Amino acid sequence: MDPVAFITGPMAYGFMQRGLVAAVLVGILCAVMGTFVVLKGLAFIGDAVSHATFPGLVIAYMLGLPLYLGGAIAAVAVSLAIGVVSRRGRLRFDTAVGILFAGSFAFGIALFSTIKNYVADLLGYLLGNVLGISLGDLVQIAILGAIVLAVVLVLRKELLFSTFDPLGAAASGLPVAGLEYLLLALLGVTIVVSIQAVGIIMVVAMLVTPPATAQLIVVRFGRMVALAALLAAISAVVGLYASFYLNLASGASIVLVETILFVIVLLLGPRTGLLARASRRAEVAA
Amino acid sequence: MNEAATARTTVGLPAREIERADRPSVSFDRVSAGYDSRIALSEVSLDVGPGSLLAVIGPNGAGKSTLLKLVAGLLRPFAGRITVLGGAPGSAGRAIAYLPQAEAVDWEFPVTVGEVVMMGRYARLGFGREPGPVDRERVRAALDAVGMSDAVGRQIGALSGGQRRRVFLARALAGDPELYLLDEPVTGVDARTQEDLMDVLEAEARAGKTVIATTHDLICAAQRFHEAALLNGRLVAQGPANLVLDQRLLAETYGGHVLVLPGDEGRLILDDAHHHDDQPGAERHFHEERR
Numbered sequence: 263m264d265p266v267a268f269i270t271g272p273m274a275y276g277f278m279q280r281g282l283v284a285a286v287l288v289g290i291l292c293a294v295m296g297t298f299v300v301l302k303g304l305a306f307i308g309d310a311v312s313h314a315t316f317p318g319l320v321i322a323y324m325l326g327l328p329l330y331l332g333g334a335i336a337a338v339a340v341s342l343a344i345g346v347v348s349r350r351g352r353l354r355f356d357t358a359v360g361i362l363f364a365g366s367f368a369f370g371i372a373l374f375s376t377i378k379n380y381v382a383d384l385l386g387y388l389l390g391n392v393l394g395i396s397l398g399d400l401v402q403i404a405i406l407g408a409i410v411l412a413v414v415l416v417l418r419k420e421l422l423f424s425t426f427d428p429l430g431a432a433a434s435g436l437p438v439a440g441l442e443y444l445l446l447a448l449l450g451v452t453i454v455v456s457i458q459a460v461g462i463i464m465v466v467a468m469l470v471t472p473p474a475t476a477q478l479i480v481v482r483f484g485r486m487v488a489l490a491a492l493l494a495a496i497s498a499v500v501g502l503y504a505s506f507y508l509n510l511a512s513g514a515s516i517v518l519v520e521t522i523l524f525v526i527v528l529l530l531g532p533r534t535g536l537l538a539r540a541s542r543r544a545e546v547a548a
Numbered sequence: 549m550n551e552a553a554t555a556r557t558t559v560g561l562p563a564r565e566i567e568r569a570d571r572p573s574v575s576f577d578r579v580s581a582g583y584d585s586r587i588a589l590s591e592v593s594l595d596v597g598p599g600s601l602l603a604v605i606g607p608n609g610a611g612k613s614t615l616l617k618l619v620a621g622l623l624r625p626f627a628g629r630i631t632v633l634g635g636a637p638g639s640a641g642r643a644i645a646y647l648p649q650a651e652a653v654d655w656e657f658p659v660t661v662g663e664v665v666m667m668g669r670y671a672r673l674g675f676g677r678e679p680g681p682v683d684r685e686r687v688r689a690a691l692d693a694v695g696m697s698d699a700v701g702r703q704i705g706a707l708s709g710g711q712r713r714r715v716f717l718a719r720a721l722a723g724d725p726e727l728y729l730l731d732e733p734v735t736g737v738d739a740r741t742q743e744d745l746m747d748v749l750e751a752e753a754r755a756g757k758t759v760i761a762t763t764h765d766l767i768c769a770a771q772r773f774h775e776a777a778l779l780n781g782r783l784v785a786q787g788p789a790n791l792v793l794d795q796r797l798l799a800e801t802y803g804g805h806v807l808v809l810p811g812d813e814g815r816l817i818l819d820d821a822h823h824h825d826d827q828p829g830a831e832r833h834f835h836e837e838r839r
Contacts, residue, residue, distance in 0.1 A: 301654070301657060301658075416676050419673065422659075422663075427648060429648045430646050430648055431670075432620070432621070432646075433620035433621070433646030435638075435644075436670065480658060482663065482703075483659055485658075486658045
């Protein structure tokens with residue numbers, strides 16, 4: 263096949279153009295926020311918040327409200343509930359997260375099952391449907407994503423310090439608790455913006471996988487963010503083309519590419535790669 | 549009431565030290581504090597003056613880290629009054645450098661030595677401002693002072709335990725603080741690093757800064773610190789290190805687990821191993837001190 267036609271062919275379709283832009287934007291946004299998720303150990307919380315949006319989406323659908331709004335409200339409510347239960351209930355944090363995340367998701371599924379007609383819209387939120395994104399959705403993703411990225415850019419010093427050493431940062435006068443809540447709020451926005459593209463179930467992969475891959479390669483925070491964003495963008499493009507030519511689900515296809523890149527780096531990476539380790543062992547032995 | 553008043557054994561302070569303590573850098577007035585419902589410190593009153601080099605000593609769970617967190621404003625007391633640099637704790641952030649315990653740090657974190665030390669400047673810079681030439685110069689000088697200039701571009705986790713402590717001390721220096729709060733700065737480092745770190749801290753204290761450090765190392769406390777405070781949930785004693793580190797007071801602090809072996813030198817052996825830690829076997833070493 264003609265390589266030029268291979269690249270340009272899919273772009274003849276409007277849904278592919280919009281899907282590609284959306285996937286790249288969401289990928290970059292998730293990679294930047296995901297760097298904090300990985301370094302602060304928030305992967306499970308990210309997963310919980312994304313699942314918690316589901317009952318909000320269903321209720322918003324039933325009431326005829328904007329779906330985003332419903333998802334955002336549910337995400338915030340569950341984040342706060344996790345905080346309260348873990349503080350008051352003398353439970354481990356991950357236990358509190360597990361209870362609320364499964365409970366709220368079950369609530370969403372139960373509500374969903376009461377809707378008589380087949381609701382493709384809502385199913386799209388579960389598994390993601392980046393190819394079904396409208397121009398309006400795209401504008402919404404771009405604006406909200408730009409706001410999140412701008413806040414992170416302005417506060418990058420403070421976010422870095424308080425992520426690396428919360429006690430030292432707080433003692434030196436930084437408002438660490440406030441920064442933490444801000445980070446969770448930005449994470450919530452990121453998740454709500456992303457679920458339409460990749461789905462509730464796979465958002466966590468978009469958050470965690472590219473930054474984790476980047477951390478295996480670089481040792482500076484700024485470079486980790488940049489490399490994670492680059493890996494996410496590449497995965498979005500390759501994943502969408504794979505989805506087009508191999509007829510795969512788009513969200514799953516993007517996540518699979520990210521995962522494959524991670525495995526490759528894990529095996530062959532310069533710092534932690536299994537091959538590099540084996541050669542170091544050989545050197546030591548020699 | 550009476551018990552609280554006698555809880556603090558005052559060891560005679562030389563006149564010079566009393567004068568210096570005019571306006572203490574840190575002042576506790578019958579402070580009680582802890583976590584949830586567990587009380588870690590009760591009715592502690594103490595003053596630490598500018599220029600002090602104070603070792604906080606006591607068994608695990610004695611409230612040493614709690615004391616530092618209270619001063620740093622990271623924890624609010626249940627009762628009592630705390631004054632730090634003339635204000636409430638937490639109000640003088642940029643004048644305070646806090647060095648966390650080594651276990652509290654994620655050493656896989658992707659930051660370089662230079663970036664870590666620059667963090668010491670962040671609170672002074674303020675939101676949205678980038679480090680300038682002055683900040684870079686302070687970072688360079690701080691790395692120089694701890695002998696880590698060559699490591700500026702290395703990832704923090706690639707360093708040895710002693711080097712990591714040096715870098716964190718450099719971060720503290722870079723912020724030009726009035727008050728150093730150091731949680732076990734010399735734990736688990738080699739003798740050479742310990743001497744170097746203490747040299748730096750001593751110079752800071754001589755320059756009028758206040759240094760408060762927790763430690764398990766009684767030899768280091770006796771030889772290198774000017775003052776010592778013995779903690780065991782309450783303040784057992786505070787005063788010049790050579791007077792406070794006394795068999796009877798140490799026995800009181802460690803609950804009778806200080807064994808005094810007969811002999812010419814009267815060696816004092818402190819058994820830490822009985823303290824039940826969350827991690828079993830974490831503390832299985834003996835500290836020795838020559839008397």
